[in-house]
Amino acid sequence: MVTGASRGLGKSTALNLAKKGVDVIVTYHRNAEEAKNVVAEIEQLGAKAVALQLDTANIKTFDGFVGQIQQSLQDQWQTDRFDFLVNNAGIGVYASFADTTEEDFDHLMNIHVKGVFFLTQKLLPLINDGGRIVNLSSGLTRLTLPGYAAYATMKGAMETLTKYMAKELGARRIAVNIVALGAIETDFGGGGVRDNPEVNQYFASQTALGRVGLPDDIGGAIASLLSEDNKWVNAQRIEVSGGQSI
Numbered sequence: 001m002v003t004g005a006s007r008g009l010g011k012s013t014a015l016n017l018a019k020k021g022v023d024v025i026v027t028y029h030r031n032a033e034e035a036k037n038v039v040a041e042i043e044q045l046g047a048k049a050v051a052l053q054l055d056t057a058n059i060k061t062f063d064g065f066v067g068q069i070q071q072s073l074q075d076q077w078q079t080d081r082f083d084f085l086v087n088n089a090g091i092g093v094y095a096s097f098a099d100t101t102e103e104d105f106d107h108l109m110n111i112h113v114k115g116v117f118f119l120t121q122k123l124l125p126l127i128n129d130g131g132r133i134v135n136l137s138s139g140l141t142r143l144t145l146p147g148y149a150a151y152a153t154m155k156g157a158m159e160t161l162t163k164y165m166a167k168e169l170g171a172r173r174i175a176v177n178i179v180a181l182g183a184i185e186t187d188f189g190g191g192g193v194r195d196n197p198e199v200n201q202y203f204a205s206q207t208a209l210g211r212v213g214l215p216d217d218i219g220g221a222i223a224s225l226l227s228e229d230n231k232w233v234n235a236q237r238i239e240v241s242g243g244q245s246i
Helices: 008-019 032-044 059-077 102-126 149-172 197-205 215-225
Strands: 024-028 049-053 082-087 127-138 175-181 237-240
Touching: 008 024, 008 032, 008 082, 008 215, 024 032, 032 049, 049 059, 059 102, 082 102, 102 127, 102 149, 127 149, 127 215, 149 175, 175 215, 215 237
Parallel strands: 024 049, 082 127, 127 175, 175 237
Antiparallel strands: none
16 A cells, blocks of 8 residues: 555555556545546556545544455455555645744644554554555755754654564564655655756755656665565665765
């Protein structure tokens, strides 16, 4: 299951998994049509997929969502469990520390920390022993960029939570890792890196490989992390940034 998979990094992750023969449950927040198109692309690659609506900030809906997952698993795959969970859904809020509102802070917390914590908790009975979980972080936990204090705080919390999840789920042989992103050309945060040439060129100049990331740079890395080749990787923060700000 890949949350926030109707576009951007989530879509790329879902498609890269499909290329490896992995069936995918795609979740989307608002755009059902885009999610439907992702399902069609997955099916063209020879894998199966379903799309389900999910607001990762609204924890009260999680019980109902788990019921939908159970029904989809039975209808599409005649099983009651799945192997991989990628907690990708997220938003960006750009505001200085002094100007960050409580509303912005709470919204980021609900999506990036509280939502991931309790959604994963609710899904644990459906994840196979020996399965894997991938969370998402940011290079902004390693370096500082004014305007992202609240966002980076949430990602720092997720890096700590990832280690605790790996420790506590180890008895079930469930590996848990977190992938930290550098600057990426997507519509995240209003598409600033993708659509603003000056911002794009700045981050490219700060990256050892000479460009900013593309969705497939990340989607491919996550799909690879979930492959059998990486089954012994656990409790790790893996930065996929092309060598940004080293």
